Amino acid sequence: MGISVKNLSRHYDNQKAVDSISFDAKPGRILGFLGPNGAGKSTTMRMLTGYLKPTSGEAEIADKSILTQAIEAKKHIGYLPENTPLYTDMYVKEFLNFVGQTYELKNLAHRVDEVINMVGLTPEQHKKIGMLSKGYRQRVGLAQAIIHNPDVLILDEPTSGLDPNQLIGIRALIKELGKNKTVIISTHIMQEVEAICDDIIIINKGKIVANDSLDGIKKANNQDSLEVIFRKLTA
Numbered sequence: 001m002g003i004s005v006k007n008l009s010r011h012y013d014n015q016k017a018v019d020s021i022s023f024d025a026k027p028g029r030i031l032g033f034l035g036p037n038g039a040g041k042s043t044t045m046r047m048l049t050g051y052l053k054p055t056s057g058e059a060e061i062a063d064k065s066i067l068t069q070a071i072e073a074k075k076h077i078g079y080l081p082e083n084t085p086l087y088t089d090m091y092v093k094e095f096l097n098f099v100g101q102t103y104e105l106k107n108l109a110h111r112v113d114e115v116i117n118m119v120g121l122t123p124e125q126h127k128k129i130g131m132l133s134k135g136y137r138q139r140v141g142l143a144q145a146i147i148h149n150p151d152v153l154i155l156d157e158p159t160s161g162l163d164p165n166q167l168i169g170i171r172a173l174i175k176e177l178g179k180n181k182t183v184i185i186s187t188h189i190m191q192e193v194e195a196i197c198d199d200i201i202i203i204n205k206g207k208i209v210a211n212d213s214l215d216g217i218k219k220a221n222n223q224d225s226l227e228v229i230f231r232k233l234t235a
């Protein structure tokens, strides 16, 4: 129930935003998807989640083609986009109920309470989303991504803008979710990668420049810090 990407590309006019990338992501492992701004991370994630059509290439989510079985593939995906678009006028529970209904979930009230508890939203659960701090909004974003218990989680900078306490909470949650799901997470925080990722892909100018386990990439680079390796491969 993982992700398999083959020669995936997305061009904008003459620019190859994503240039024929191939990789696999496996269940029970967290894959850190790294790269400088503009490298093609969000574009890749948006193609995998069906929000953007590839120019060429193919990908499978839980053995379903994103091109020919898009709806089936989507059922297996939980997606937290960058700058999560949330309905700020809705109450937390109202929003999660709404998302749950779109997935036609059974025992929805119970599931909404369950995800609220999982992401640590309990103290803020009666508020409107617009009244929440960035950290709690991010938790609502995560809650909507996991409400249908997907096999695959695609998280675009899930901890950006969080304070250090919130960071630790959300990282622990992602780590826990990663035990039995396939997780891809993009981030600029190398400490975060060291703390939660099993595998690393570094993308630069639309091309993959490293694809290894966290241990493997360090071994291959004389145990340099990830920050040094990142700069070496993308500067």
Ligand code: ADP
Pocket: 012, 017, 035, 036, 037, 038, 039, 040, 041, 042, 043, 044
């Ligand atoms: P990242 O997420 O790694 O920061 P993106 O995937 O957002 O990178 O962007 C990759 C490249 O594609 C960038 O150079 C960006 O300017 C370009 N790009 C993204 N979306 C569009 C678009 N809608 N039209 C034109 N160029 C785009």
